[in-house]
Amino acid sequence: xxxxxxxxxxxxxxxxxxxxxxxxxxxxxxxxxxxxxxxxxxxxxxxxxxxxxxxxxxxxxxxxxxxxxxxxxxxxxxxxxxxx
Amino acid sequence: xxxxxxxxxxxxxxxxxxxxxxxxxxxxxxxxxxxxxxxxxxxxxxxxxxxxxxxxxxxxxxxxxxxxxxxxxxxxxxxxxxxxxxxxxxxxxxxxxxxxxxxxxxxxxxxxxxxxxxxxxxxxxxxxxxxxxxxxxxxxxxxxxxxxxxxxxxxxxxxxxxxxxxxxxxxxxxxxxxxxxxxxxxxxxxxxxxxxxxxxxxxxxxxxxxxxxxxxxxxxxxxxxxxxxxxxxxxxxxxxxxxxxxxxxxxxxxxxxxxxxxxxxxxxxxxxxxxxxxxxxxxxxxxxxxxxxxxxxxxxxxxxxxxxxxxxxxxxxxxxxxxxxxxxxxxxxxxxxxxxxxxxxxxxxxxxxxxxxxxxxxxxxxxxxxxxxxxxxxxxxxxxxxxxxxxxxxxxxxxxxxxx
Ligand SMILES: [Mg+2]
Numbered sequence: 001x002x003x004x005x006x007x008x009x010x011x012x013x014x015x016x017x018x019x020x021x022x023x024x025x026x027x028x029x030x031x032x033x034x035x036x037x038x039x040x041x042x043x044x045x046x047x048x049x050x051x052x053x054x055x056x057x058x059x060x061x062x063x064x065x066x067x068x069x070x071x072x073x074x075x076x077x078x079x080x081x082x083x084x
Numbered sequence: 085x086x087x088x089x090x091x092x093x094x095x096x097x098x099x100x101x102x103x104x105x106x107x108x109x110x111x112x113x114x115x116x117x118x119x120x121x122x123x124x125x126x127x128x129x130x131x132x133x134x135x136x137x138x139x140x141x142x143x144x145x146x147x148x149x150x151x152x153x154x155x156x157x158x159x160x161x162x163x164x165x166x167x168x169x170x171x172x173x174x175x176x177x178x179x180x181x182x183x184x185x186x187x188x189x190x191x192x193x194x195x196x197x198x199x200x201x202x203x204x205x206x207x208x209x210x211x212x213x214x215x216x217x218x219x220x221x222x223x224x225x226x227x228x229x230x231x232x233x234x235x236x237x238x239x240x241x242x243x244x245x246x247x248x249x250x251x252x253x254x255x256x257x258x259x260x261x262x263x264x265x266x267x268x269x270x271x272x273x274x275x276x277x278x279x280x281x282x283x284x285x286x287x288x289x290x291x292x293x294x295x296x297x298x299x300x301x302x303x304x305x306x307x308x309x310x311x312x313x314x315x316x317x318x319x320x321x322x323x324x325x326x327x328x329x330x331x332x333x334x335x336x337x338x339x340x341x342x343x344x345x346x347x348x349x350x351x352x353x354x355x356x357x358x359x360x361x362x363x364x365x366x367x368x369x370x371x372x373x374x375x376x377x378x379x380x381x382x383x384x385x386x387x388x389x390x391x392x393x394x395x396x397x398x399x400x401x402x403x404x405x406x407x408x409x410x411x412x413x414x415x416x417x418x419x420x421x422x423x424x425x426x427x428x429x430x431x432x433x434x435x436x437x438x439x440x441x442x443x444x445x446x447x448x449x450x451x452x453x454x455x456x457x458x459x460x461x462x463x464x465x466x467x468x469x470x471x472x473x474x475x476x477x478x479x480x481x482x483x484x485x486x487x488x
Contacts, residue, residue, distance in 0.1 A: 041105035041219070043165040048455035054162070056105040063106055081106065 002081045011066065011075040022053055024066060029077055034059045054078075086250055088203055090191040091225040091233035092174065092210065095242035097187035098127035098163055102156050104219035113150055116158045117143050122415065123333050126158060130242060163187075166218060173213050177206050190230050207245050228253065231314045235264050253312035258285035265309045272299065272306075284310040328364065330354045331418030337376050339413040341405075348405055349398045350464050351419035356394030359421060360448055365390035366421035369397055371404040374416035383408065384422075392427055393440055 011027040022042075026035045040063070041056040053068040065078040094100065098116040103109045113132035115125045125146050128137040135150050146153055167186050174181045177200060180192035193206060200206050207224045214222050225237025226247040233248075239260070240246040248256045262284055263273045275298065281287050287310040295303030305315040330351050338344055348371065359366060370384035383404045391397065401419050450459045 040107055041101070041162075043162040045161040045165070048451070048453045048458070050455075058107065063108065081108075 002079055004079050005077045006079075007077050009066075009075050009077045011068075013068075022055075022068060024055055024057060024068075024075075027064075027066065027075070027077065034064075085194055085197065087192070087228055088194050089227055089230050089233040090193050090203065090207065091227075091230065091237040092170075092189050092191070092222050093224075093237050093241070094170065094187040094214075094220055094222045096127060096129050096133070097220070098158055099129040099132070100220040101163060101166055101218070102158075103129060105162075106156075109154060109156070112154055113137065113152060114154050114156060115141075115143075115146055117146075117155055118333070119157045120333055120335055122335060125155075169217070170214060170222075173210060173217070177210070188234075190233065204245065204247060207247075211243075211245070227312075229312070229314045231266070231309060232256070232312050234266060235260065238264065254288075257288070257310060257312050258283065260284045262287050262306070262310070265306060267302070267309070268306060272302070275299070326424065327420050327422040328355055328358050328362070328366070328424065329370075329418055329420030330358070331372065331416055333416045334414070337413035337415050339410070344414060344417065345402055345405060346463055347417050348401050348419065349394075349461065351417060352398035352401050353394035353461065353464070355419050355421050356392055356397050356444070357448065357451070359392040359424075359427075360444065363427050364421075364424045365392045365427040366397075366424050367391070368421065368423035369400045369404075370418075370420045370422065371401045372416070372418035372420070373408075373410075373414050375412045376415050377412075378415075380416070382418075386423060390423075390425055390427070393444065395440065397421065 007029070009027050009029055012025045014023040014025060015021070016023065024036055024039065026033055028034075036057045037060045039055050039057050043054050045052045045054055045067075050072065051070040053070065055066045055068070057064050057066060063081040065080075067076045067078050068074070069076075099114050102114060102116060103112075109129075111131060112129070113135055114129040115132050115137055116127040117123050117125050121143065123143070125137060125139055125141045125143065127139065128146075132150065132153055135153075137146050137150055137153060141149065143155055146155065163186055167183070171181055171183055171189055174189055174191050178191050178193050178196050180195075182190045184190055193200075193203060196206065200209075203226045207226060211222060211224065214220060221243040223237050223241045223244040224246075225233045225235065225240065226245075227233035227236050228248075228250040232253055236246040236248045236256070237244070260283060261273075262268050262276050262281060263270075265284065268276070276282075276287065279290065279294070279298070281290055287306060290307070292304060292307045295307055297303070299306070308315045332347065332351065334347075338347070352369075355369075367388075367390045368384060368386040370382050372380060372382045374380040385400050385404055387396075387400060397419065447459050451457070
């Protein structure tokens with residue numbers, strides 16, 4: 001089931017290739033540190049001038065959608081998808 | 085070196101992207117549809133296709149056909165971005181890449197061989213990179229022209245690679261059903277069958293004069309295509325789109341004329357904005373409407389000059405609506421601009437007649453910076469309460485920094 005969240009979160013990220021490659025590794029949510037096992041998909045969206053990097057990631061049990069606002073340097077947890 | 089064209093088509097594109105994003109959907113019947121509960125299925129996974137799901141089914145109809153179907157909401161921006169990145173991969177092999185649709189491209193690789201081993205080598209490398217990067221598969225066709233490349237690609241779906249050399253063209257085409265030729269739809273297929281023509285080979289042997297009498301110039305075209313010849317030649321790729329349109333399906337059927345017309349204004353403004361974004365102007369406009377029973381009508385009108393002004397477009401499309409006697413409520417409306425040409429800046433002949441143009445310039449700038457629909461005509465407040473039908477390259481988004 002997909003649940004929209006839309007919360008600002010703190011994320012541990014590795015930026016590689018002069019910041020071209022963005023690799024989120026873990027994030028803090030609801031007081032827990034969730035380790036990202038795999039980025040399943042990445043794409044870019046645009047709102048006006050703001051470039052948003054989107055990531056579908058999994059911690060092994062659930063699927064999360066994260067977004068990174070390149071201009072504002074903010075991370076959001078957009079949605080959570082739990083099995084079933 | 086013979087001309088070598090490669091056709092790349094992502095398999096079940098939108099559905100595959102969703103399956104790649106959400107591994108729990110892998111191997112399951114998945115359909116992609118708009119957010120609005122009344123939009124239709126725009127793509128489905130091979131698992132769903134196999135069980136009878138077709139593009140264009142309503143969500144409810146699809147669910148009735150296959151109760152285990154998983155319907156996911158499409159995300160245009162995700163598909164457009166993937167399309168862009170796929171084409172970036174293709175550009176590594178030749179600068180001659182033509183984006184044919186959101187999930188299909190043609191490449192002219194004739195000049196690529198001093199640098200790369202072989203057409204098949206390029207195809208395998210592309211398939212691998214697409215699979216590794218996106219987790220989706222594609223089908224590739226290689227041929228002496230776009231027509232053969234496309235037919236070859238289609239014949240190998242999914243995850244196929246079919247190569248047809250110039251001298252193999254006739255043999256390859258012979259056994260194919262006429263429906264494999266792009267442009268021969270269901271109706272023409274039936275008409276040809278009535279003439280006893282089922283395969284391209286039979287079409288090839290059929291007298292052109294009879295085909296011409298029956299189908300007009302299309303008779304000549306399909307006869308050429310059955311031989312593997314592109315009737316319109318290798319028309320320069322990158323041709324500008326021939327029309328630009330938007331449509332919307334409503335959450336509930338609407339019957340009130342004022343509401344209908346405010347949506348027509350909205351659609352006209354959207355079309356105007358797209359025209360301006362793409363640097364085009366248009367001189368023909370059409371209005372499409374669909375009744376709850378899915379019967380669909382289109383009325384078109386041309387004006388004597390080119391425009392990219394949403395309000396001007398609305399004057400045409402709104403007038404078209406005024407001339408229609410509606411027999412029922414409406415489920416879908418669409419506005420399309422055609423007869424396009426590149427826009428050229430012309431200085432206004434009459435002073436201040438460019439007021440509208442300047443207004444649009446300012447509105448466009450504001451919407452570029454703050455996001456679509458940050459500023460719009462007040463009339464459109466009447467119709468802000470619906471979601472958009474999924475349509476290529478268009479999906480307004482909430483303004484992020486301000487949302488919470
Ligand atoms: Mg496809």
